[in-house]
Amino acid sequence: MARTTDPIAINHWYAVASCSDIKPGRIKKTRLLGQPIVISRLDDGALSCVEIDENGGSKPVPNLCEQYGFLWASLGTPTKPIVDLPEFAEDGRRVIRRGEIGVATSPQRIIENFIDLSHFSFVHTGTLGGLENAEVPKYNVEYREDGAELWATECRFFQPKASAATNLSTDVLYDYRIPSAFISIIYKDSLVRRGKKDLIGLFLQPLEETDTIVHSFALVHDETNTDTHILHFYHEIFGQDRGVMIHQTPKKLPVSPRRDIPTLSDASSIAYRRWLDKSGLEFGLDRNPG
Amino acid sequence: MGRLNFVNPWSWYSVAASSEIPRGQILPIVLSGTTLVAWRAQNEKISVWSDRCPHRGMRLCLGGTRDDVLMCPYHGWVFGSDGACTHIPAHPQLTPSRAARARIYPCTEADGYIWACIGEPSTPQPTYITSSGNALTHVRTMHIAADVETVAAALMSRPLLSGPSRSNDGWNENLIWSNHDGMVESRYRQGDSDFSARLEFPGLVTCSITIGDNAPLRYTVMLQPTSTDNAAIHLSLDGAGSVEQQSLLNRDLIQLRSDLQSLWHRPTLDRIADRCADMMPDHIRG
Numbered sequence: 001m002a003r004t005t006d007p008i009a010i011n012h013w014y015a016v017a018s019c020s021d022i023k024p025g026r027i028k029k030t031r032l033l034g035q036p037i038v039i040s041r042l043d044d045g046a047l048s049c050v051e052i053d054e055n056g057g058s059k060p061v062p063n064l065c066e067q068y069g070f071l072w073a074s075l076g077t078p079t080k081p082i083v084d085l086p087e088f089a090e091d092g093r094r095v096i097r098r099g100e101i102g103v104a105t106s107p108q109r110i111i112e113n114f115i116d117l118s119h120f121s122f123v124h125t126g127t128l129g130g131l132e133n134a135e136v137p138k139y140n141v142e143y144r145e146d147g148a149e150l151w152a153t154e155c156r157f158f159q160p161k162a163s164a165a166t167n168l169s170t171d172v173l174y175d176y177r178i179p180s181a182f183i184s185i186i187y188k189d190s191l192v193r194r195g196k197k198d199l200i201g202l203f204l205q206p207l208e209e210t211d212t213i214v215h216s217f218a219l220v221h222d223e224t225n226t227d228t229h230i231l232h233f234y235h236e237i238f239g240q241d242r243g244v245m246i247h248q249t250p251k252k253l254p255v256s257p258r259r260d261i262p263t264l265s266d267a268s269s270i271a272y273r274r275w276l277d278k279s280g281l282e283f284g285l286d287r288n289p290g
Numbered sequence: 291m292g293r294l295n296f297v298n299p300w301s302w303y304s305v306a307a308s309s310e311i312p313r314g315q316i317l318p319i320v321l322s323g324t325t326l327v328a329w330r331a332q333n334e335k336i337s338v339w340s341d342r343c344p345h346r347g348m349r350l351c352l353g354g355t356r357d358d359v360l361m362c363p364y365h366g367w368v369f370g371s372d373g374a375c376t377h378i379p380a381h382p383q384l385t386p387s388r389a390a391r392a393r394i395y396p397c398t399e400a401d402g403y404i405w406a407c408i409g410e411p412s413t414p415q416p417t418y419i420t421s422s423g424n425a426l427t428h429v430r431t432m433h434i435a436a437d438v439e440t441v442a443a444a445l446m447s448r449p450l451l452s453g454p455s456r457s458n459d460g461w462n463e464n465l466i467w468s469n470h471d472g473m474v475e476s477r478y479r480q481g482d483s484d485f486s487a488r489l490e491f492p493g494l495v496t497c498s499i500t501i502g503d504n505a506p507l508r509y510t511v512m513l514q515p516t517s518t519d520n521a522a523i524h525l526s527l528d529g530a531g532s533v534e535q536q537s538l539l540n541r542d543l544i545q546l547r548s549d550l551q552s553l554w555h556r557p558t559l560d561r562i563a564d565r566c567a568d569m570m571p572d573h574i575r576g
Contacts, residue, residue, distance in 0.1 A: 118380035134379035247349040265380040
């Protein structure tokens with residue numbers, strides 16, 4: 001696919017690499033919104049990212065920034081700064097970068113799955129949910145920052161094993177934050193440090209409308225497990241999600257309320273689709289009215 | 291000339307042998323480009339639905355069955371045989387909305403095969419397949435990278451099993467085509483051998499081979515258009531047949547597929563398919 005012409009998608013910031021993955025002398029070829037790009041580390045240690053045109057010519061990506069250990073790029077003129085996550089600078093949590101995972105679907109399908117509670121019992125049986133406790137209690141959905149962010153708060157769910165650090169079956173409290181169409185962060189009660197939050201976030205890099213790289217991180221309170229053990233826990237869960245997401249049709253997320261039949265627990269999904277619809281974004285969305 | 295379009299939304303097509311879907315089993319199928327799921331409840335009832343959960347578009351064929359219901363693998367929504375959602379695990383006390391229903395398609399079983407129609411059927415559902423009265427023995431299902439019109443014409447111009455000897459790379463262009471009773475027939479005779487085939491409706495070809503005074507050997511081929519350029523065929527023998535006959539039918543079918551997919555045979559096949567199309571009554575043309 002050629003580079004998208006959707007100005008709203010073009011003007012977003014996207015994570016395109018984990019900085020430490022780009023070693024001196026190595027280059028990484030990838031795509032962003034259909035635009036081929038090449039990332040490399042210059043002799044002075046700085047990261048570079050260039051757009052490659054059809055004739056093989058290159059020019060620097062207009063906006064490039066390193067933040068939270070990720071390289072961020074925008075192909076246009078960003079209308080909003082990169083999401084603010086002060087927790088990266090706080091003490092007490094471990095930063096786990098969870099690598100890049102490709103999922104052959106739209107970024108919006110991935111965000112919608114990420115903010116969904118009601119699949120835990122069926123897709124993550126034994127860890128994030130149990131078949132005997134599938135009920136989803138009511139939660140709040142609200143827009144913050146003048147409608148620039150969507151939040152689902154006071155989400156509560158009974159989890160057999162909520163993280164790598166615990167084997168305790170317990171009710172876990174979640175807040176979901178969607179600061180952009182392509183980013184979501186979970187703020188989840190730590191089961192190790194009472195009163196503290198663990199963060200799990202997805203930064204999506206849309207290669208094409210229905211092909212996405214998921215960059216993700218965890219900021220967790222965990223003094224006992226190795227990185228490998230924690231990664232194993234997350235990768236098992238993400239692999240289960242991926243197995244579902246690649247089988248949803250259409251791959252682009254339908255925004256018309258007539259397309260799919262939601263229920264009460266889908267309040268966050270309904271709000272996300274409506275919020276996307278109002279934003280004017282076209283990329284990754286199925287706008288067929290149905 | 292324009293070829294007729296076999297991929298009629300109002301026609302019945304066989305989509306699987308009944309034996310392929312025992313009780314409690316689920317099978318993904320494709321009919322005319324539409325992705326479907328067929329499943330059988332414990333009470334034997336067969337259902338053919340859109341392979342898409344109305345909630346979030348998940349493929350239902352990856353779900354599970356229990357008693358007489360199908361469950362979506364994503365959120366555990368439970369659907370009864372009429373397609374209506376009866377239970378949403380996230381809200382056990384809630385009566386699901388009437389809008390929460392899987393899209394169902396007309397389906398039936400006849401002579402050991404499952405039949406479905408992706409639109410409004412224009413004919414009564416098949417209740418039996420052949421006029422011989424014999425039970426059918428399923429030989430095999432095979433996918434062929436050729437359009438269903440060409441596959442039908444090929445089957446009508448070339449006998450499987452030891453029919454009369456063939457000419458012109460295996461195809462016989464000296465057929466006598468006719469049409470009556472709304473069906474297309476092809477026939478040819480050579481020495482004491484006789485071959486005849488009949489296109490009963492777009493998804494069904496019945497063939498008969500008689501050699502000398504022997505009893506005729508009959509086989510039936512059900513055609514399933516999977517896309518405009520691809521077909522699945524379900525081959526069966528009228529009556530029990532011998533293991534040897536089944537094995538020979540299978541061998542000849544593999545050769546037929548190979549020839550159908552080869553560019554070398556394409557000009558001959560196009561002529562045969564055009565000839566067959568000329569004979570097609572309007573109601574089959576659609």
